Each structure stands twice: as structure tokens, then as C-alpha cells.
Amino acid sequence: MLDTPVSRFPVPDLADMPEDIRSRIEAVQEKSGFVPNVFLTLAHRPDEFRAFFAYHDALMDKPSGLTKAEREMIVVATSNANQCQYCVVAHGAILRIRAKDPLIAxxxxxxxxxxxxxxxxxxxxxxxMKVSARAYEVGDADVEALQAHGFSEEDIWDIGAVSAFFGMSNRLANLTNMRPNPEFYAMAR
Structure with missing residues (x-):
């Protein structure tokens, strides 16, 4: 594997990070066995790191009419459309785990x-995908189509919010040239 930097922007040393950020990263490392590069890259700007992960957690970890695997499907599909290598690879691994399916991602x-x-x-x-690429076209017919499939108003908000949030995330990942960790590629295969 090429020795490519994690980001084109400075990545702080773990010891130099604010305590709350360092603790969160260490907890992720303990659980997964490695530090996903998104944590290291975004630690460059601590206030934005905190805001990013607060909103991420509010969307991805809460009880919802969407399963955790379905939320990851949204991330993978929209991230591919946005050509975000980091998110397709990292969230593809998470989707395989959540769906218990090595092919789905x-x-x-x-x-x-x-x-x-x-x-x-x-x-x-x-x-x-419509929210990700053409949100200005979203209308009542789109909402009605989802309701016909049993999605509630809250579910529809969640679908749109996950898509919109990861649109921003995809753009940051591409801006920073964030590299997927090698560990993601083999997870749940």
C-alpha cells in the first residue's frame, strides 16, 4: 500500500488534542482496533470536530423507523454519487456489518x-439520491411516494437529513483528500 498521508491538511498528534476529542478517539480505537482517519482529519479543527460528530451521532445513532443498516445504505449510495472514496469504503464496511451481508455494500x-x-x-x-443531487426538485409527490412504502414523516426527514449531512461530509472528505483506512476494505467480507 502506498504511504499516502491521511489528509492534505495537518493532522494533530493524539497527545496534542483536547481531552474530549482524544477520549472519543481512544474509545473508537478500543472498540474497532484502529482510528478511522475521519477522526484524525477532523481533529485539525476541534470545534468543527465536535459539531460534526454531534450531528452525526444525532442522525446515525438514534432510534428511528430506519434501521442502522438502512441509514448506512443511504450513506453508501449518496457517497458513491458524490465520488467520496472515504465514505463509500468506510461506510460500506459498516453497512456490511449492520446488514450482516458481505455483498450489500x-x-x-x-x-x-x-x-x-x-x-x-x-x-x-x-x-x-434526489436530496443529494437535486434537493431543489423535492416535492409533495416524493413524500407521498415514500409514505406509500410505509415511511413516516420522521423517517422521511431522517432520509433527507442523512443524505444532506453526508453530502457535506463527502465534500469535506474530498477537500481534505481523506484516505480510507486499509482495515475498512476487509471488514465483514
Whole structure:
């Protein structure tokens, strides 16, 4: 593997990070066995790190009508559309784990319309992709289509919010040239 920097911007040493950020990174490292590069890259700007992960956690970890795997599907599909290598690889690994399916992330990333997912999930991803690329076109018909698949108003907000948040995340990852950790590639295969 090439010795490519984690980011094109400075990455602080763990010892030099504020205590709350260092503690969070150490907890992630203890759980996963490595430090995902997103944590190191965003630690460059501590206030933004805190805000980013607060919103990330509010979207991705809360109880919802969407499963955690479905939220990861949104991330993988929209991140592929945004050409975000980091998020496709990292969240693809998380999707494989959450869905307990070694094939799903590749299918969703390449072409979710042909993936082995439900029609409901395809409708969810159609909407997420529209929010990601053409949010200005979202209208009542889009909401009604999701409601016909059993999504509640809160679920629809969640689909849109995950898509929008990761649109920002994808742009930051591309701006910083954030590199996926090698560990992600083999996870749950």
C-alpha cells in the first residue's frame, strides 16, 4: 500500500488534542482496533470536530423507523454519487456489518437499483439520491411516494437529513483528500 498521508491538511498528534476529542478517539480505537482517519482529519479543527460528530451521532445513532443498516445504505449510495472514496469504503464496511451481508455494500455503491434490497429500500434510496443531487426538485409527490412504502414523516426527514449531512461530509472528505483506512476494505467480507 502506498504511504499516502491521511489528509492534505495537518493532522494533530493524539497527545496534542483536547481531552474530549482524544477520549472519543481512544474509545473508537478500543472498540474497532484502529482510528478511522475521519477522526484524525477532523481533529485539525476541534470545534468543527465536535459539531460534526454531534450531528452525526444525532442522525446515525438514534432510534428511528430506519434501521442502522438502512441509514448506512443511504450513506453508501449518496457517497458513491458524490465520488467520496472515504465514505463509500468506510461506510460500506459498516453497512456490511449492520446488514450482516458481505455483498450489500458493493451492490448499493455500484447500482442500488439492481441491489438485493427491498422495493421500500430502493424508494428510500431514490429519495436520498434526489436530496443529494437535486434537493431543489423535492416535492409533495416524493413524500407521498415514500409514505406509500410505509415511511413516516420522521423517517422521511431522517432520509433527507442523512443524505444532506453526508453530502457535506463527502465534500469535506474530498477537500481534505481523506484516505480510507486499509482495515475498512476487509471488514465483514
Amino acid at each position: 458493493d451492490q448499493v455503491a455500484v447500482n442500488y437499483r439492481k441491489a438485493d434490497i427491498t422495493d421500500r429500500q430502493k424508494a428510500m434510496l431514490d429519495f436520498a
